[in-house]
Amino acid sequence: MPRKFCNVIKPTHICNLACTYCYNDDVRDPIMRDGTLIRTIEQTFAYARDRGFETVEFIWHGGEPMVPGLAWYEKAMAMQRELAGGMDYSNIIQTNGVLINEAWLEFFRKHDFDISISIDGPVRLHDEYRKTHQGKGSFDRVFRAINMVKDAGLPVGVCVVLSRATIAHVEEILEFFVENRLHFEVIPVTKSGGARNQYDLLGLDPVEYGEAWVKMYDAWLNLSKEDYVFCQDFVLKTRAVIHGHGAHCFGMANCSSDNISTDPVGDVFPCSTLSGTDEVKYGNICEDDLDTIMSARVAQMFIERPIDPECATCKWQHVCHGGCVARSWKFHGEIGKRDYYCPSLYRIHDHIEQRLTEQGIGAGAPHPFHMTDGIDPASRQSGTKPVNTAAAELRPASTVP
Ligand SMILES: C[S@@+](CC[C@H](N)C(=O)[O-])C[C@H]1O[C@@H](n2cnc3c(N)ncnc32)[C@H](O)[C@@H]1O
Numbered sequence: 259m260p261r262k263f264c265n266v267i268k269p270t271h272i273c274n275l276a277c278t279y280c281y282n283d284d285v286r287d288p289i290m291r292d293g294t295l296i297r298t299i300e301q302t303f304a305y306a307r308d309r310g311f312e313t314v315e316f317i318w319h320g321g322e323p324m325v326p327g328l329a330w331y332e333k334a335m336a337m338q339r340e341l342a343g344g345m346d347y348s349n350i351i352q353t354n355g356v357l358i359n360e361a362w363l364e365f366f367r368k369h370d371f372d373i374s375i376s377i378d379g380p381v382r383l384h385d386e387y388r389k390t391h392q393g394k395g396s397f398d399r400v401f402r403a404i405n406m407v408k409d410a411g412l413p414v415g416v417c418v419v420l421s422r423a424t425i426a427h428v429e430e431i432l433e434f435f436v437e438n439r440l441h442f443e444v445i446p447v448t449k450s451g452g453a454r455n456q457y458d459l460l461g462l463d464p465v466e467y468g469e470a471w472v473k474m475y476d477a478w479l480n481l482s483k484e485d486y487v488f489c490q491d492f493v494l495k496t497r498a499v500i501h502g503h504g505a506h507c508f509g510m511a512n513c514s515s516d517n518i519s520t521d522p523v524g525d526v527f528p529c530s531t532l533s534g535t536d537e538v539k540y541g542n543i544c545e546d547d548l549d550t551i552m553s554a555r556v557a558q559m560f561i562e563r564p565i566d567p568e569c570a571t572c573k574w575q576h577v578c579h580g581g582c583v584a585r586s587w588k589f590h591g592e593i594g595k596r597d598y599y600c601p602s603l604y605r606i607h608d609h610i611e612q613r614l615t616e617q618g619i620g621a622g623a624p625h626p627f628h629m630t631d632g633i634d635p636a637s638r639q640s641g642t643k644p645v646n647t648a649a650a651e652l653r654p655a656s657t658v659p
């Protein structure tokens with residue numbers, strides 16, 4: 259796999275929907291100016307090139323990323339072409355889909371976009387929390403958009419949030435995705451934005467997510483060949499257990515050295531879910547170069563995330579690494595503590611191991627370089643991606659917490 263640097267760019271925090279659980283914490287609502295956009299693209303390529311990354315991924319996010327309009331994106335595409343300097347790059351849009359029309363489809367085709375649309379399952383479940391500003395459900399418009407993208411033959415996946423509204427219905431949600439031939443990603447609700455003050459009402463307890471995940475995973479494993487749909491979280495977590503090192507950002511030891519998020523005014527954060535959180539702001543891309551920003555104390559704190567003592571002795575530390583660093587911040591207000599969903603993560607990895615064993619496939623031993631996310635530190639050029647030295651000294655243990 260080529261080493262990839264990912265910048266999740268938020269062109270705006272404005273949104274045409276008002277989902278009850280939305281984690282967006284930023285109340286400012288500008289649209290990113292041209293100068294900030296040029297600077298963001300230029301610095302992203304420059305940093306990735308200097309640090310020895312082989313490819314750059316731009317994820318357009320928000321707020322609702324389609325709000326700035328097509329002309330804004332045509333400018334962004336022209337800037338990428340001009341500033342890439344021969345570097346490989348790709349574009350993904352994470353959208354609620356509501357604004358998709360023929361002109362956008364043409365744009366996505368022309369610029370080879372991957373498209374991810376948020377939908378929380380069939381109408382009854384989706385409409386519970388994913389609402390318009392008038393409090394009406396958004397399912398019809400979102401589902402129409404998904405079908406338009408599919409009919410146009412463009413690559414589309416969907417993202418489902420497991421929350422109080424959906425947690426008891428994972429098999430029904432899977433059936434819906436199978437019926438509609440939709441590849442999907444599944445994530446648990448985070449305590450943030452709209453979900454912070456009413457977490458008791460719409461959030462999950464740290465154990466129940468794991469139980470639902472396992473139920474959905476088993477139903478997914480039992481799908482016939484004809485019914486198979488790709489699920490990113492299921493595939494990547496299974497791959498992590500087989501290979502013995504983290505396979506996606508939630509389980510990476512170094513996720514913060516490969517991922518950043520830039521907001522509409524150029525503020526840089528460790529993750530799109532932490533955008534607008536002043537305490538974890540790395541810096542501003544219009545004021546400093548990305549190299550300086552990534553050397554800031556807060557950035558280094560994320561890159562060198564301390565390990566929770568419970569994780570250091572955990573059987574699954576080599577694939578989980580304390581779970582999602584952003585969730586640690588959101589739930590505990592500190593990144594050295596393990597993910598709120600730890601009991602679920604432990605159960606999930608144990609369950610995958612058990613299902614693999616039934617198939618005669620063993621879980622991989624901890625990869626020797628799992629603390630550098632599978633990359634041999636010796637193969638890095640000097641001055642390339644920083645290595646989590648504090649963490650690298652810790653050896654994986656095989657005991658259960
Ligand atoms: C903040 S939205 C921005 C992009 C776009 N507006 C959308 O809805 O896809 C990005 C993703 O985060 C998810 N999300 C929003 N609030 C969340 C929360 N509190 N916990 C977990 N995921 C959340 C959304 O469902 C969506 O899939």
Ligand code: SF4
Nearest residue numbers: 273275277280321354
């Ligand atoms: S989850 Fe996306 S669509 Fe829903 S309110 Fe938040 S930004 Fe808007």
Ligand code: SF4
Nearest residue numbers: 569572578580600604
């Ligand atoms: S399962 Fe829990 S204790 Fe184990 S590494 Fe993950 S977060 Fe840490």
